[in-house]
Amino acid sequence: MPYRRTENVVRRLAARHDAIMAAACQIAMEGGMAALQIAPVAQRAGIATGTVYRYFPSKADLVAALAAALADVEIVALEAAAKAAPGPLSSLAAAITTFAARALVQRRLAFALICEPVEPEVDRARLCYRHALASEFEKLIRRALDAGRLPAQDAALAAPALLGAVIEGLIGTRAPAVSAEPGQARARVQMLTLFALRALGVIDARARGLVVQTQLPEPSGGS
Amino acid sequence: MPYRRTENVVRRLAARHDAIMAAACQIAMEGGMAALQIAPVAQRAGIATGTVYRYFPSKADLVAALAAALADVEIVALEAAAKAAPGPLSSLAAAITTFAARALVQRRLAFALICEPVEPEVDRARLCYRHALASEFEKLIRRALDAGRLPAQDAALAAPALLGAVIEGLIGTRAPAVSAEPGQARARVQMLTLFALRALGVIDARARGLVVQTQLPEPSGGS
DNA sequence: CCCCGGCATGAATCATCCTTCATTCGTTAC
DNA sequence: GTAACGAATGAAGGATGATTCATGCCGGGG
Numbered sequence: 001m002p003y004r005r006t007e008n009v010v011r012r013l014a015a016r017h018d019a020i021m022a023a024a025c026q027i028a029m030e031g032g033m034a035a036l037q038i039a040p041v042a043q044r045a046g047i048a049t050g051t052v053y054r055y056f057p058s059k060a061d062l063v064a065a066l067a068a069a070l071a072d073v074e075i076v077a078l079e080a081a082a083k084a085a086p087g088p089l090s091s092l093a094a095a096i097t098t099f100a101a102r103a104l105v106q107r108r109l110a111f112a113l114i115c116e117p118v119e120p121e122v123d124r125a126r127l128c129y130r131h132a133l134a135s136e137f138e139k140l141i142r143r144a145l146d147a148g149r150l151p152a153q154d155a156a157l158a159a160p161a162l163l164g165a166v167i168e169g170l171i172g173t174r175a176p177a178v179s180a181e182p183g184q185a186r187a188r189v190q191m192l193t194l195f196a197l198r199a200l201g202v203i204d205a206r207a208r209g210l211v212v213q214t215q216l217p218e219p220s221g222g223s
Numbered sequence: 224m225p226y227r228r229t230e231n232v233v234r235r236l237a238a239r240h241d242a243i244m245a246a247a248c249q250i251a252m253e254g255g256m257a258a259l260q261i262a263p264v265a266q267r268a269g270i271a272t273g274t275v276y277r278y279f280p281s282k283a284d285l286v287a288a289l290a291a292a293l294a295d296v297e298i299v300a301l302e303a304a305a306k307a308a309p310g311p312l313s314s315l316a317a318a319i320t321t322f323a324a325r326a327l328v329q330r331r332l333a334f335a336l337i338c339e340p341v342e343p344e345v346d347r348a349r350l351c352y353r354h355a356l357a358s359e360f361e362k363l364i365r366r367a368l369d370a371g372r373l374p375a376q377d378a379a380l381a382a383p384a385l386l387g388a389v390i391e392g393l394i395g396t397r398a399p400a401v402s403a404e405p406g407q408a409r410a411r412v413q414m415l416t417l418f419a420l421r422a423l424g425v426i427d428a429r430a431r432g433l434v435v436q437t438q439l440p441e442p443s444g445g446s
Numbered sequence: 447c448c449c450c451g452g453c454a455t456g457a458a459t460c461a462t463c464c465t466t467c468a469t470t471c472g473t474t475a476c
Numbered sequence: 477g478t479a480a481c482g483a484a485t486g487a488a489g490g491a492t493g494a495t496t497c498a499t500g501c502c503g504g505g506g
Contacts, residue, residue, distance in 0.1 A: 006504070013453090034343055038494065039456095048455040050496075059494065120257050120339075154414060157392055161418055164391020169384030191377060195384055199422030227474070228482090236483090261464065271485040273466075282464065 017055050019045040024066050029109045033116040036063070064125035067113055071132035077102060078136050088144040089202060095140055096196050099133070100166050100189040111171045134159045141200065151201040162196050169195065240278050242268040247289050252332045256339040259286070287348035290336055294355035300325060301359050311367040312425060318363055319419050322356070323389050323412040334394045357382045364423065374424040385419050392418065 023044035028036050038059055042049045056062040081098035082091035103110040113129045138159035144150045169192045197205040228236075246267035251259050261282055265272045279285040304321035305314035326333040336352045361382035367373045392415045420428040 037492095042456095049494095050456065051454055053495070054453070153418075157411065157414055158418060161388040161392030161415060165384040165388035165422065167391070168387020169380055188380065191380060192384060195376075195381060195422050198424055199388065199418050201421055203426060229474075232473080232483090260462095265486095272464095273486065274484055276465070277483070 013055075016045070016047065016051075020047070020052060020055055020062070021066060021069060024062060025070070025109075028066070028112045029106070032108060032112045033118045033122070036112070038062075060121045060125040063118075063122045064128065067126045067129040068132075070109070070113060071129045074099070074102065074129075075132055075136050078133075082140055087149070088140070088147045089149045089208075092137075092140045092144055092200070093193060093197055093202075093205060095137065096162070096166065097189060097193045100170060100192050101185075103167065104170050104185055104189060107171055110167070114167055115171060130160075130163070134163050137162055144200075149202075153201065158200060162199060165196055165199065166192050239268070239270065239274075242270075243275060243278055243285070244289060244292060247285060248293070248332075251289070251335045252329070255331060255335045256341045256345070259335070261285075283344045283348045286341075286345045287351065290349045290352040291355075293332070293336060294352045297322070297325065297352075298355055298359050301356075305363055310372070311363070311370045312372045312431075315360075315363045315367055315423070316416060316420055316425075316428060318360065319385070319389065320412060320416045323393060323415050324408075326390065327393050327408055327412060330394055333390070337390055338394060353386070357386050360385055367423075376424065381423060385422060388419055388422065389415050 020041060023041045024036060027040055027044060038052050039049050041062075042052050045052075052062070056065065078095045078098055081094040085091040085094040113126060118126065138155045141150065141153075141155040141158055141162075145152070145155060170188070194205055202208075243264060246264045247259060250263055250267060261275050262272050264285075265275050268275075275285070279288065301318045301321055304317040308314040308317040336349060341349065361378045364373065364376075364378040364381055364385075368375070368378060393411070417428055425431075
């Protein structure tokens with residue numbers, strides 16, 4: 001028997017895989033997509049440049065994996081927020097608020113994953129992040145529609161539009177130092193939630209108690 | 224007297240400047256930002272590569288000039304649509320519809336100018352397009368607010384969010400061949416207009432007759 | 447203990463484009 | 477006609493950054 005991967009080796013390989021992802025995540029968070037280059041990622045992960053290619057066939061694959069992983073985290077947060085809400089409409093409200101708040105706090109990362117310029121190939125890999133989020137919102141919208149809580153509309157179209165509004169409202173602006181003053185951040189999240197809910201046809205969400213104050217989550221570098 | 228630019232020469236220089244812009248515009252329309260490279264632009268303009276640099280200090284400047292010119296065209300169209308409408312609210316509706324319809328028809332160009340990935344430097348140059356549009360919408364929103372036709376809100380925040388919603392709704396989607404069927408295109412424009420108006424707090428815009436059928440403009444390559 | 451094979455290395459390679467510049471060309475002034 | 481000067485040329489230069497590969501290393505199997 002020529003060679004067999006020991007349990008230990010498997011663990012080491014997996015650990016390295018994770019280390020690369022974590023390094024990529026950190027770098028994207030700090031410097032955006034422009035800084036997300038193979039050499040720096042390798043360096044931060046404590047390995048050589050070429051080693052990265054033993055774990056990911058290409059940079060685009062790495063970005064795709066990163067986007068998918070981060071999308072998962074986001075989806076989980078959104079579903080948790082939605083599930084905790086009593087009805088379909090407040091689920092939607094909670095999801096929007098959650099997304100806005102998280103994107104605001106991790107603004108750099110969100111920006112990197114959604115807006116920042118990159119080569120087309122990498123961009124394609126990154127698309128899944130956007131799509132995963134849109135699908136989640138689409139699902140929630142559809143539920144509210146089925147429950148008769150929203151005026152008739154095309155959920156598949158409303159979802160990306162909603163996403164676009166929140167994203168642009170948060171990070172597309174030449175936004176001043178929002179993070180400096182948490183009150184302002186909360187106000188903006190709330191405003192965008194109202195905006196998005198109104199767009200979907202929810203009238204006077206505030207009076208209905210749909211919009212709640214959420215504590216802003218801590219920034220974290222989960223991979 | 225060593226040398227003096229003849230009227231003819233001045234004209235030729237201006238013509239060449241325009242030819243470069245037009246070539247850049249066409250290329251962006253056909254192949255997006257990725258195809259917008261100096262050499263192809265020069266070739267299409269019928270000049271040598273280096274000559275481009277006699278008219279624009281750098282590629283970023285060229286893109287900036289292109290974005291500014293196209294933004295101007297867009298702003299003019301928006302203002303015309305807004306002015307033709309009877310009140311502040313229908314001005315807003317008309318502007319949104321106009322923008323959506325134009326962006327949909329010139330989807331590739333709009334996408335290139337707003338969403339498509341490019342190097343950060345070029346991206347900065349391109350920002351003015353987005354900003355010009357946002358400012359225009361902000362102005363219209365503010366007017367409607369002053370007239371008491373919208374619930375109180377921050378126009379500076381609502382404008383980019385609105386823009387984001389329309390853009391994302393139009394071009395951010397893995398949209399099927401919308402252009403194939405003009406009826407579908409109109410429906411989408413109308414839906415997004417309603418979406419945006421609702422977001423601003425306009426209740427039941429359709430019943431108020433704010434949303435009108437607009438003929439979709441012809442695609443054109445104006446510089 | 448020694449051989450083998452997969453793993454890691456990182457400098458070199460390759461590819462892409464923007465930008466420059468030595469040279470040529472065409473036009474103007476005299 | 478020709479000297480002078482700006483404009484045009486386009487091949488070479490330079491920068492960036494992904495990807496490869498010849499080589500060395502290390503741990504597992506016998």
